[in-house]
Amino acid sequence: MKQAKALSEQATFTERKPVIGVFAAGDPRIDQDARTRCQNIVKMVADTLAEYVSTADVVFSPILVDSEPQADIVAQQFQDASVSILVCAPDTWAFPQLSVISLLAHFPKRTPINFTCGNSGPKPGVVFANAANGALSQSGVLSHLNIGSWPDTGMNPQMSEATAEVLVDWAYAAATYQSLKGRRVVVFGHDSMGMETALAHIIPTRNTFGLEITRLDMKLLADMLAKKAYDQKELKALRAWCDExxxxxxxxxxxxxxxxxxxxxxxxxxxxLMKDLNAVGGGFMSQLEWGSDFRGIPLPVADAMESLFNSTFDHNGTKEVRPFATEADVQALLTMLFMSSLTGGEPPLFMDFRKVWEPWEIKKLAESLNIPMDGKSVWETKGFFDGNNSGSASFDWAAKPGSSVKEIMARVTFPLQDPGYFPGGGNSVTFLTPAGIEGIAGRMGFNALSGLFSLVWDEATSIELPDKLAEAVCNATNREWPHTFLTPKYATMYEFKQYAPANHIHMVWSLKPARLQFWMDFTNVLSVTPWAARPSLVEGVDRSIPLLYLQNGGESATKLALAGR
Incomplete structure (x- = not known):
């Protein structure tokens, strides 16, 4: 009698990277040299991805998908290798239904697929790429086309840097999309200070991102503190590290x-606790029950804890960022989690959208302080906003990327918190971010009308002010909290302050628009850039618009249609 196979009782969870599978469609009529060139191109594309994409593993198949039997074989190879991301690198004409479409039938409908090819003439892979992309689009399937450049002749062509850059950006977005499915974040406390824009939308988050939200009561943390449920020797080591x-x-x-x-x-x-639960991020409610409500026993603030999670190091050395949100702001947590993952783990910044300084207002303050102006500085011509909040500020943002821990922490101070707001006591974290850090600033939100998440975003750069002016700006809000002065690239300060989706905003450095856009394509998140100065397509910066969107009335209209709205 046949029996089922029992799996091991001793199994443990191992965090694994998603796997990209690279292949090429082929034509049984081409000669052996052409077939060998196709196989070499598949390996070249796979090696490029393996070299530049740190968040995914890469496999490739040397079998050219000429027709259905090869499609079945390669699909089985990829399934055995746990492939969840597909890249087709054609160099010759092939038949879409007999090759790619047959292979895709073995995978879930929203599996990311990319067509990267050279603009080749002899045996036109570009013709096949357009045909296959068009066939998928008319079926309502999202695919991305990367018509790049590599030599038309020669057995071992190499793709151009521009072609590789687009492919790598796409791969990071696909890896973020796939790697966070089935993962979870841990949030302590209930609704974030009554902030509706910060709610944990459990079911939409699960359905959109495949991400779970584990909710724990803050009482558990209070009890574990009272029981000293931590390694007391490690606490002494952490405190000594802070003192140093x-x-x-x-x-x-x-x-x-x-x-x-x-x-x-x-x-x-x-x-x-997060390690026990295999969590990739977290959040902590704090106000009011934890540290500000005299009906209970106010406890110390969590600022240092939150900053440590968002940093790339702690007392034990280099570590992975675990995005962590102040005030249990789940939309902040999601924003930071996805944006950090898209960069391979760069540190996120959590900020209040505290005060927007339009040019007229900051110049008026500068005049009152007798600060000379020449009309050329960014703060004079465009203005900026002061991003600051009492928690979640990654230590990394105290210095420029690449700085040593010693350099970073020398710029960080721990002042006492405001006892009026935080009677439980404790220390804040504060610093002033230096100028010249570039990335994307934005904020996710959810809307009941569409049932979709959206992301308001713009490229942004940190700026510096004259010392006296910087001090005045910091004192206009909370001096004891971190401050980052940011100027968006396209949004005017009027636009930025009017179109903010919530009271918090977030930034990750080195994040590129194309990566973010590719990810929003995969997740069906609406891209919100209502800035009058921003073109609909910035060539060389944005990803090219998918054909699926062009054929269905635009990006937002297509995403609404995909969501059944």
Whole structure:
């Protein structure tokens, strides 16, 4: 009697990268040299991805998909290798239905697929790429076309840098889309201070991103602090690290010192809980119940804990960023999680959309302080906004990318928190971000009318102000919190302050528009860039618009149709 195979009881979870499978369609009529060239191109494309994409593994098949039998074989090879992302690199004409479409039938409908080819004439792979892309589009299937450049002749052509850049951006977006399915974040507390724009939309998040939200009560954390459910030797090591590296820690007495230790212990407890749950990010409600409600026992703030999670290092050395949201702002958490993943793990910045300084207003302040102006600086001509919040500020943002831990932490201070707002005590984290850090600033949101998530975004750059002016700007809000002065690339400050989807905004450095756009294609997130100065397509910066969108009334109309709206 045949019996089922039992799997091991000793199995453990291992975090795995998604796998990209590279292949090429072929034509049984081409000669052996042409077939060998096709196989070499498949390997060249696969090697390029393996070299430049850190968030995915790469496999390729040397079998050319001439027709249905080869489609079945390659699909089975890829399934055995856990492939969830497909790249077709054709160099010759082939028949779409007999090759790619037959192979795709073995995979889920929304499997990312990319056609990357040279603009070749002899045996036109570009003709096939257009035919296959068009065939998928008319079926309502999203695919991305990357008609790049490599030599028309020769057995071992190499793709151009521009072709590789588009492919790599697409691959990072596809890897982010696939890698976070089935994962989870952990959020302590209930709704974020009553902020409707920060709610944990459990079912839409699960259906859109395949991501789970585990909710834990803050009582668990309070109890574990009271029980000292952490390694007390490690707490001493973490505190000693802070004493050595933090530029200045404000402490008035032994009680203040103990409050700081409590905040650091929170990091150790939550870190271990997240590890136990295989969580990729988290959030903490705090206000009001944790540290501000006198009906209970106010406890110290979580600022140091949140900053440590969002940083690329801690007392144990280099570590992975685990995006973490102040005030249990789940839309902030999702924004930071996805944007960080798209860069391979760069540190996110959590900010209040605190105060927008239009040119007229900042110049008026500068005049009152007798600060000379020449009319050429960015803060004079375009203005900026002051992003600051009491928590979640990655330490990395205190210095420029590539700085050492010592350089970064020398610019960080831990002042005491405002006892009026945070009677439970504890220390904030503060610094002033240097100029010249570039990336994307934005914010996700959810809307009940469409049932879709959206992302308001723009490219942005950090700027510096004259010292006296910077001090005045910081004092206009909360000096004891981190400050990052940002100027968007296309949005005017009027537009930026009117079209903010919530009171928080976030930024990750080195994130490119094309990667973000590809990811929004995969997840069906609406892209919101209502800036009058931004073209619909910035060539060489944006991803090219998918044919599926062009044939269905535009990007937003297509995404609404895909969502059944």
């Amino acid at each position: 590296y933090v530029g200045e820690i404000e402490l008035r007495n032994d009680q203040d010192s103990e409050y700081l230790n409590t905040s650091l212990a929170m990091y150790l407890i939550v870190r271990d």
